Structures are given as C-alpha cells and as structure tokens.
C-alpha cells in the first residue's frame with residue numbers, strides 16, 4: 569500500500585507529509601536520523617535562533633546531546649529541561665516549571681520550544697509554547713510511535729487534572745514535526761505496542777484497507793521493515809486530512825477520539841499509573857469496547873468487534889478491562905469520568921461508534937444508562 573500522493577518522498581527512506589493549514593501549515597518529516605539533522609531543518613523554516621528543549625529522563629540520555637549538537641552546528645542557542653517520564657508529568661506543577669524555564673531562557677515568539685520525547689512531553693511542552701507570550705514557535709521531535717503517528721500532529725496540547733485527562737490545554741499547531749524513526753528502535757516493546765493502537769485506529773475510523781493491510785503487515789512493521797515508515801506516513805496523512813477539515817474539533821475531528829472516551833476513563837481510574845495502563849493500552853481496550861458497544865446497539869456486526877479484538881490481541885495489546893492490573897473503581901465511577909469527556913454537550917454523552925471496520929461515526933446523546941449497563945456486563949457484574 570502506498571501513502572497518498574500528497575506525501576512526496578524526500579529520499580528513499582524519508583517521507584514528508586505536509587499539513588496544509590494556511591498560515592499554520594507545517595511539514596512532518598518521517599525517517600531515520602532526523603534528530604541529528606534537526607538544526608538544519610529548523611533553521612530553514614524558523615526565523616528565531618534560540619530554543620528551549622523539553623525532554624524526559626528516559627529520552628535525554630539517548631538523544632539530547634545529538635539534538636543539542638545539531639542545533640549548535642546550525643547556530644541555534646539552546647537550553648534544556650529534563651522532566652520525570654510518565655503521564656503524571658502532564659500536571660499543572662510541571663507546566664509551571666516549563667513556562668518558567670522558557671521565560672528564563674528569553675524565548676521570543678519567533679524562537680522555539682522543542683518537545684523531544686513522547687506524547688506526554690509533546691502535550692506539556694506544546695501547552696507551554698501555546699501560552700508563553702500568547703504563543704511561541706513549537707517544534708515536535710516525537711520519539712515514541714504514539715507521538716509520531718498521533719499526538720505530535722494536529723495541535724492538541726494539554727495536561728491532566730484530578731477531574732480527568734487533558735482537561736486543561738490549548739490548540740497550538742507545531743511549526744515542524746521531525747519523526748526520527750531510528751528513535752523507535754530504543755522503545756520498549758510495551759510502548760511500541762501501545763503506539764500501535766493509534767496506528768490501527770486510523771484503519772478502524774475510515775480506512776478499512778489500511779486495517780486489512782495492518783492485519784497482514786504488522787509483523788514486519790514491528791520488526792522495523794520498510795512497512796514501519798509506510799504505516800507512520802499513512803497514519804500522519806490520515807490525521808492531517810482530518811485536522812485540515814476540522815482543526816478545532818467542531819465535528820469530524822472527534823472521530824480521532826475512537827476508543828478514547830472509554831480509554832481516558834480507564835486511565836483516570838488507574839490514576840495515570842503507567843505500571844498499570846499506558847494511554848495506547850487504554851485506547852486499545854476502548855476501541856474494542858466501542859465496537860462491542862456498537863454491536864450491542866445493533867449498529868455493527870458482532871463479527872467486527874471479534875475481528876478488532878483478535879487483531880489487537882495478536883499484537884499483544886490488552887483488550888479487556890479485567891486485564892488492567894490492580895483494583896478498578898465501580899462502574900459508576902467510570903461513568904463519572906466519561907461524563908467529564910470534552911465531547912460532552914449539554915451534559916449529554918458523545919461516543920465514537922461504528923457501523924463496521926472503517927465506518928466510525930460521532931453519536932451524540934448516548935444514554936448514560938445504556939453505557940452503564942453495557943460496562944457492567946463487561947465487568948461480569
């Protein structure tokens with residue numbers, strides 16, 4: 569399967585996906601070795617010559633020096649901040665630390681905040697970039713699969729609060745995304761798999777051929793064959809297409825939330841303890857629940873739910889709530905978390921449901937009593 573013609577090849581291995589958002593348009597470069605070339609890619613697009621890098625304790629020892637060297641070679645003066653790894657870092661406290669560091673470094677509007685890390689670092693640093701001086705330039709250098717195919721693209725930034733996931737944030741598009749696929753070689757299997765849930769999501773939303781391709785090609789993709797860059801480029805193009813149509817999630821963009829309504833509630837229920845559940849795992853369980861719920865509502869065939877679960881299971885992802893280690897709160901509490909979802913309108917629940925593989929749609933006004941009894945059934949009560 570070839571990525572759409574809008575993604576032109578820069579070299580044999582590298583791909584470019586352009587996100588045509590008018591004055592907020594940007595490029596996503598996908599390929600090995602981009603961290604070492606970051607300085608040149610940034611100076612050819614951004615005017616500022618100062619940068620504040622935000623990274624985490626897992627990523628810094630692996631890639632920070634190479635990034636700093638590249639920036640220095642191209643005349644960018646950079647400082648860096650290394651934060652603890654994990655979802656708990658997406659907090660108000662860490663946001664204050666990042667904004668303080670960015671201001672102390674005198675980052676101006678034309679300078680850049682650079683996120684070097686996974687989705688947590690990208691969401692947090694992007695939020696800081698969106699609010700410091702009412703918006704400074706932002707470069708995403710995603711090092712996890714999840715961040716390369718999803719969170720680094722589209723401009724959603726944010727942090728979690730005790731009320732739920734991503735409840736504080738702004739839309740702030742990056743000016744450039746450098747997805748260095750060589751960085752994926754140092755990811756743990758668990759993190760790679762978790763990112764894969766977001767790859768499969770695009771097939772389930774509206775690209776049934778892509779889902780079928782993944783069912784056939786996931787093994788070479790996991791092993792680092794050319795299928796890996798292919799899949800990342802397809803995912804980025806799919807996301808770009810949706811974001812360009814509906815940047816601020818007034819309609820179609822909500823489809824990108826397939827699996828997230830349940831998934832975010834499960835993450836909140838584990839208090840964002842990544843030893844128990846990471847985001848992509850919550851999305852995997854959430855997507856299976858979305859298909860099962862659609863089938864219960866007679867919208868989709870039960871065979872589709874079985875097919876989705878079979879595939880996610882075969883790559884090693886969790887697909888059921890009872891696979892989450894430790895005690896989970898009562899179902900009513902999960903429903904409370906769902907009621908805090910950003911897609912709630914006038915207190916009514918919105919879910920991404922489906923009529924089949926690649927046939928997701930936005931369902932407004934889903935009765936909470938239906939969700940409650942469905943979830944209770946899933947938990948064997």
Ligand SMILES: O=C(O)C(=O)C[C@@H](O)[C@H](O)[C@H](O)COP(=O)(O)O
Nearest residue numbers: 718722724733734821824825828910
């Ligand atoms: O970009 C989007 O739009 C998405 O919904 C992508 C999601 O996969 C991503 O996890 C996003 O951050 C969730 O957004 P939220 O609005 O539900 O917090």
